[in-house]
Amino acid sequence: MILEHLPILQVAIPLVLAPLCLLLRNSRLAWVIALVGSLWAFACAVLLLTRVLNNGPLEYALGGWEAPWGIALRIDLTGCFILLLTGLIASLVIFWAKQSVENEIRRDQINLFYCMYLLCLTGILGIIATGDAFNVFVFLEISSLSSYTMIAMGRDRRALTSSFHYLVMGTIGATFILIAIGMLYMMTGTLNMADLAERLPPLRDTTTVRAAFAFLTVGLSLKVALLPLHQWLPDAYTFAPSAVSAFLAGTSTKVALYVLLRFFFTVFGVDFVFTDLRLDVILLPLSILAIFVASIIAVFQEDVKRMLAYSSLAQIGYMTLGIALVNTSGLTATLVHMFNHALIKGGLFMAIGGLCLRIGSTRFAVLKGVGRAMPWTMGAIVVGGCGLIGVPLTAGFVSKWYLVIAAIENGAWVVVVAIVLASLIAVVYVWRTVETLYFNDAEQDTSLKEAPLAMLIPTWLMVILVVWAGIDTGMTVGIAERAALALIGNSP
Amino acid sequence: MNWILHYNYWVVIFLMMTGLYLVFARANLIRKVIGLNIFQTSVFILFISAGAVRQASAPILSESITSYANPLPHALILTAIVVGVATMALALALIVRIHEAYGAIDDDLIHRQNGES
Numbered sequence: 164m165i166l167e168h169l170p171i172l173q174v175a176i177p178l179v180l181a182p183l184c185l186l187l188r189n190s191r192l193a194w195v196i197a198l199v200g201s202l203w204a205f206a207c208a209v210l211l212l213t214r215v216l217n218n219g220p221l222e223y224a225l226g227g228w229e230a231p232w233g234i235a236l237r238i239d240l241t242g243c244f245i246l247l248l249t250g251l252i253a254s255l256v257i258f259w260a261k262q263s264v265e266n267e268i269r270r271d272q273i274n275l276f277y278c279m280y281l282l283c284l285t286g287i288l289g290i291i292a293t294g295d296a297f298n299v300f301v302f303l304e305i306s307s308l309s310s311y312t313m314i315a316m317g318r319d320r321r322a323l324t325s326s327f328h329y330l331v332m333g334t335i336g337a338t339f340i341l342i343a344i345g346m347l348y349m350m351t352g353t354l355n356m357a358d359l360a361e362r363l364p365p366l367r368d369t370t371t372v373r374a375a376f377a378f379l380t381v382g383l384s385l386k387v388a389l390l391p392l393h394q395w396l397p398d399a400y401t402f403a404p405s406a407v408s409a410f411l412a413g414t415s416t417k418v419a420l421y422v423l424l425r426f427f428f429t430v431f432g433v434d435f436v437f438t439d440l441r442l443d444v445i446l447l448p449l450s451i452l453a454i455f456v457a458s459i460i461a462v463f464q465e466d467v468k469r470m471l472a473y474s475s476l477a478q479i480g481y482m483t484l485g486i487a488l489v490n491t492s493g494l495t496a497t498l499v500h501m502f503n504h505a506l507i508k509g510g511l512f513m514a515i516g517g518l519c520l521r522i523g524s525t526r527f528a529v530l531k532g533v534g535r536a537m538p539w540t541m542g543a544i545v546v547g548g549c550g551l552i553g554v555p556l557t558a559g560f561v562s563k564w565y566l567v568i569a570a571i572e573n574g575a576w577v578v579v580v581a582i583v584l585a586s587l588i589a590v591v592y593v594w595r596t597v598e599t600l601y602f603n604d605a606e607q608d609t610s611l612k613e614a615p616l617a618m619l620i621p622t623w624l625m626v627i628l629v630v631w632a633g634i635d636t637g638m639t640v641g642i643a644e645r646a647a648l649a650l651i652g653n654s655p
Numbered sequence: 656m657n658w659i660l661h662y663n664y665w666v667v668i669f670l671m672m673t674g675l676y677l678v679f680a681r682a683n684l685i686r687k688v689i690g691l692n693i694f695q696t697s698v699f700i701l702f703i704s705a706g707a708v709r710q711a712s713a714p715i716l717s718e719s720i721t722s723y724a725n726p727l728p729h730a731l732i733l734t735a736i737v738v739g740v741a742t743m744a745l746a747l748a749l750i751v752r753i754h755e756a757y758g759a760i761d762d763d764l765i766h767r768q769n770g771e772s
Contacts, residue, residue: 297731304738308745315749320756324765327749331678334691334742341698341735348728349705 166210170223170236173207173246174289176200181281190273194261197277201257204288205250212243216642222294230294230355237294237357240646241498245291245421248502251628252413252509253284259621260406263516267404268316276316280410283309287418296344296354296430299422300337303386306418307333310411314403325398332385332395339382346375360430367435376440379426386419389483390453393476400472401525405516408468412475412512413505420482420501424494427486428650437489446487451581453480458588462595467515468525470592471508474551477585478504484578485566493569494647495640500562502639503632507550507559510625514543517614517622518600527596532605534597537613541601543626548593550629553586558632561640663704670697682762684753688746695739702728702735 165172177200184193215221220239224230238246257280268276286306290299311333315326348354350371351362366372381392388396396416400408427436436442457476464470478500485497517540519525522533534541546557553559563582570578613619632639658665670693677690706728714726750760757765 297734301734301738304742308738308741311745311749315752320753321769323749323753323756324769327684327746327753330742330746330749331687331691335675335678335694337738338695338698342701345698345702345705345728348702348731354731 166214168223169207169211169214170221170238170292171225173204173211174285174292176203177281177288178285181278181285184274184278184281188274190265190270190277193274193277194257194264197257197280198254200281201250201253201284204246204284205254208243208246208250211238212247212642215240215243231353231358234298235294235355235357236292238292240642240649241421241424242291244498244502244642244646245418246288248417248505249284249287249291249414252410252505253280255621255625256406256410256413256509256513259409259513259516259618262615262618263405263520266520267318267406272316276313276404279309279312280406282306283313283410283415287414290418290422294356296347296356296359298354300341300344303340303419303422304337306415307337307386310407310415313407314399314411316407317402317404319402321398322402325395325402329395329399332392336382336385336392339378339385343375343377343379343382346371346378350375356425356430360432363431363435367439373440376431376436380423380442383419383423383426387416387423387483388476388479390449390456390476390480393453393457396476397469397472400475401466401469405468405512405519408471409509409512409516412471413509416475416479417501417505420479420497424486424497424650428494433489433651443487443489446483447578450480450484450487451578453477454484454581454585455588458585458592462588462592464592465528466526467518467530467596468512470596471511471515474589474592475504475508477589478508478551481562481566481582484582485569488566488569488573488575488578490569490572491644491647491651492565492572494650495643496562496565496569498643498646499565499636499639502643503550503558503562503629506625506629506632507547507557510543510622510629511547511551513618513622513625514540514547517543517618520614520618521611527599530600531603532601533611534600535605536611539619539623540614543619543622544600545597546626546629548596550633552589552593556630556633558629558639561633561636565640663700667697667701667704670694670700684750684760684762687762688743688750691746692739692743695735695742699732699735699739702732 180196180200184196187193215238220237223236225234225236264273264276283306286302289302293299293302311326311330314329315323347359350366351359353359363372385392400412454477457473461470461473464473482497482500485493515525522529550557550559553563567579567582674690674694674697678687681687706725708722708724711722711724712720714723754760757768759765
């Protein structure tokens, strides 16, 4: 039955489709192929989610080789949740991307772009599905290498340098992860995550395991772009083509965070990470610092994409804050915010991509007053912005609500105050965007048209999802709560 | 004299630090890439030397061989080397494009041009 092989097929189909884009040399056809690949990923995620919700985590032995010898795939509820998120964002972005890509990427490179998009998707899906530590590294590099390529396709020549710097930082991060995996293998003789979780507890006091943990945490934090390791992100998001910004903002950092969660909670275990090593003592201040510093920097940006990139850093701070609070509500908040923020940022980058298509720049100085000529795009930006702030009835409110509950459960009132204050800073930069785009007088002649319908529909689908996830929390919070319980409960 | 027996790890640490230093201290992009390469290579040595067994032969199936080195790290590192080569190729390709766009491959010069534009 084909359904049994779904865990690997969802990774394999985009991988097989990617070289097709390369061979066919037709940009329109390549777009269709990429759309098929993304929709396939989304459909698989939905199927897998229903199966995992009913029957519990899925195990799959690759090629029929059982776990200690072969590579095992393991998809649990958290994995399904992130798969769904990735599939959703990938499909909506690719549906939206056609005109934006034609406008922003050289004609002869368009099919290459879609090839890279599918490879990046493959890597991300693979990271989520695998149950093997070394496989995580391989898929991580597949997705990273293709993202460097996609970022370098930006029109501005600074895209090249930002891609290069991302490559250097990303490779250092990936190599750190490789060192950690090597050390874990030396100590335990296994690469399978479930076996690692079994064999690590007796070894938890050795320096090698602790060093492995340190390398892994730093390496993954580089990929997550946690505050002191974030320098690659703002440039990369600013100069990348709009479609790439929307896709990466919604998926790549989230997936790195998922790997971090997975290693913390199902491989090393809560006891080791948060009782023995007290990681929360470092992670909590860093998260709060990330929220404040990045939000404040966002207020002073001259480019709307750059502002959104810094705001992403702040939102990543919220997500790690949920981990640092080490309770079920905190983890729920982290998972929900991963989902919600991907929708919000994806929607915002798509709306900004619409502006970029019509105006050709994303600098505030050029964007004065253009919102009046593009009311639908403007509307999407306003709703997305409300989501960023965390206005009730939007998705952002739900995740912040759970974060506040988690902080109150721990009695961490400082954190509660910090969350509220940081939301006020978000009000400042969102309002600045709205003011520039709508209330400032337009300087240029108004022959400006609304963004094309093919772009508005996916943007608004995303925005509607933002509102829907803010009103009907059954889907997101329901799954996230169960996933968080499983993560904390599963710990050895 | 236990630490001398672990000379392979000292080599790894030395190469790792050399590589990282080059990446951060050099402004020339090519030198950065060389540093990155040395850094990655150090990890390859870490894996392979961890798989070695003293007085053992290569992992070849034969009746005369009873003790052999662990082949798995070699297999892993083959994959990692491929990843490393791909990274290097992409980095060098980017440097070519950067040179076309800026006429320079020095970080400071590129920064200066970025500041002007």
